[in-house]
Amino acid sequence: MNKEVKNVESALEGLQDNMTIMLGGFGLCGIPENSIQQMVKTGVKGLTCISNNAGVDDFGLGLLLQEKQIKKMISSYVGENDEFERQMLSGELEVDLIPQGSLAERCRAGGAGIPAFYTPAGFGTEVAEGKEVREFNGKPHILESALTADFAIVKAWKGDTEGNLIYKATARNFNPMMAMAGKITIAEVEELVPAGELDPNEIHTAGIFVQRIFQGEKFEKRIEQRTVRQK
Amino acid sequence: MSLDKIGIAKRIAQELRNGWYVNLGIGIPTLVANYIPKGIEVEFQSENGILGMGPFPFDGDEDADLINAGKQTITALKGAVYFDSATSFAMIRGQHVQLTVLGAMEVAQNGDIANWKIPGKMVKGMGGAMDLVASADNIIVAMMHTNRAGASKILKECSLPLTGVNCVRKVVTNLAVMDIKDGKFHLVERAPGVSVEEIVAATEGELVVPDNVPEMVLD
Numbered sequence: 001m002n003k004e005v006k007n008v009e010s011a012l013e014g015l016q017d018n019m020t021i022m023l024g025g026f027g028l029c030g031i032p033e034n035s036i037q038q039m040v041k042t043g044v045k046g047l048t049c050i051s052n053n054a055g056v057d058d059f060g061l062g063l064l065l066q067e068k069q070i071k072k073m074i075s076s077y078v079g080e081n082d083e084f085e086r087q088m089l090s091g092e093l094e095v096d097l098i099p100q101g102s103l104a105e106r107c108r109a110g111g112a113g114i115p116a117f118y119t120p121a122g123f124g125t126e127v128a129e130g131k132e133v134r135e136f137n138g139k140p141h142i143l144e145s146a147l148t149a150d151f152a153i154v155k156a157w158k159g160d161t162e163g164n165l166i167y168k169a170t171a172r173n174f175n176p177m178m179a180m181a182g183k184i185t186i187a188e189v190e191e192l193v194p195a196g197e198l199d200p201n202e203i204h205t206a207g208i209f210v211q212r213i214f215q216g217e218k219f220e221k222r223i224e225q226r227t228v229r230q231k
Numbered sequence: 232m233s234l235d236k237i238g239i240a241k242r243i244a245q246e247l248r249n250g251w252y253v254n255l256g257i258g259i260p261t262l263v264a265n266y267i268p269k270g271i272e273v274e275f276q277s278e279n280g281i282l283g284m285g286p287f288p289f290d291g292d293e294d295a296d297l298i299n300a301g302k303q304t305i306t307a308l309k310g311a312v313y314f315d316s317a318t319s320f321a322m323i324r325g326q327h328v329q330l331t332v333l334g335a336m337e338v339a340q341n342g343d344i345a346n347w348k349i350p351g352k353m354v355k356g357m358g359g360a361m362d363l364v365a366s367a368d369n370i371i372v373a374m375m376h377t378n379r380a381g382a383s384k385i386l387k388e389c390s391l392p393l394t395g396v397n398c399v400r401k402v403v404t405n406l407a408v409m410d411i412k413d414g415k416f417h418l419v420e421r422a423p424g425v426s427v428e429e430i431v432a433a434t435e436g437e438l439v440v441p442d443n444v445p446e447m448v449l450d
Contacts, residue, residue: 026279026316027302029295052316079355080302088354097354100278101320101362108317119324120365124343124396127361157296169313170280171296176315204315221295227303228290 003163003213004192008038011186011214015039015151018046018071022107022149022178023061026052027080027224030171031060032155032188034216040067048072050147052103052174054084059222068092074147076100080224099127102144104177109146111180111209116145152182155216156205159189160196163210164203172204179209187213232424233405234447239373241266241449242420243332243403246371247273254278254323254363256333257301259373263332276328278319278359283311300359320359324366331367333360335374335399337389340436342399342411344372345391357394364395376404376433383435385409385416406430408447415439420447 025031055062072094087093118141132143154175157168192215240262285306293304347357408420
């Protein structure tokens with residue numbers, strides 16, 4: 001089935017105020033940067049964004065934060081973004097911080113039809129407040145519920161017109177689980193090829209999870225912490 | 232002389248055992264990778280999705296798609312593998328990783344740890360720390376013994392929001408190596424030139440001091 005759309009505008013068709021959006025990426029690595037820039041352009045507001053991080057002040061989700069388009073963030077680590085911290089501490093931005101492994105599994109569960117699961121992560125901490133606790137093998141666990149989204153926006157290295165995706169290196173991170181958990185999943189790829197050109201053995205995300213795919217116009221792929229050694 | 236960050240990392244590196252998969256947190260723990268003892272083979276897992284993490288790339292070879300959990304550019308060693316975040320935490324929760332080293336703002340004598348939030352002041356989030364401490368059997372905390380004002384961070388009870396309960400087994404600070412068992416800190420080694428009295432004075436939590444406390448041996 002052909003999932004190709006011609007550009008980022010058509011990919012984001014139907015995006016509305018107050019929607020819940022999942023965005024793949026870890027830090028600035030593997031984020032759908034073309035889609036984020038387009039979201040800023042549309043001026044859509046009141047978004048709930050589910051993303052491991054919140055970008056930096058002037059790139060990634062930080063761009064949407066600057067324009068106050070996000071009402072609520074669901075993340076695990078937000079330490080790189082001053083504007084985020086300001087909005088959170090002042091109460092402008094609602095924030096739900098959840099352990100990274102629980103976030104990944106909640107997305108996976110959402111896409112896999114598992115409504116909830118028990119995990120030891122967060123037991124005895126603020127994260128456990130209001131959650132059911134149950135012992136397994138003598139150890140307490142908390143019940144975490146699945147996450148889904150109106151749109152899941154992921155970024156892959158290569159994709160084909162069927163929506164099959166291959167990620168590169170650690171840019172994979174949250175993208176495969178989020179791709180599964182979107183009512184509509186949008187994939188932006190660096191290189192879009194005709195069906196048949198990707199080796200089925202090498203595909204990470206099956207096209208069944210993807211509704212729209214397009215080749216991003218430009219990828220800046222900004223590096224957050226450039227660390228090198230001398231030759 | 233109390234240890235600097237490198238000294239702490241060197242001492243923790245002595246805890247590595249052959250064949251272990253190891254997760255290193257951000258900060259001092261990351262430095263441990265530079266001091267693997269000779270003859271020991273370990274593999275580093277970074278929770279953003281790589282096993283077989285190598286050193287920083289040479290200048291000009293950086294790849295935006297290849298980073299560690301601290302968002303630093305890295306390289307992949309021969310035999311490395313990339314995976315998604317759910318698989319990464321399956322390795323962690325499923326106890327396939329033998330050692331976790333992480334930093335802390337406070338540690339308590341019952342093994343509680345706090346390292347993710349100062350209410351009203353600093354909220355960075357827990358990242359993967361809560362998953363790591365809840366599941367790992369073998370957790371070493373790398374930290375300074377006291378804060379900048381000189382107040383102890385080795386406590387009877389944590390005052391900050393917890394990251395995990397009853398989970399820390401060993402703490403390596405700029406002053407000492409301590410084990411945690413039976414709800415108490417146990418002094419194991421002292422930093423070169425640091426006296427037992429100095430350590431006792433810098434420790435708020437209950438500290439069991441044996442008759443003989445050897446000095447750390449670092450090269």
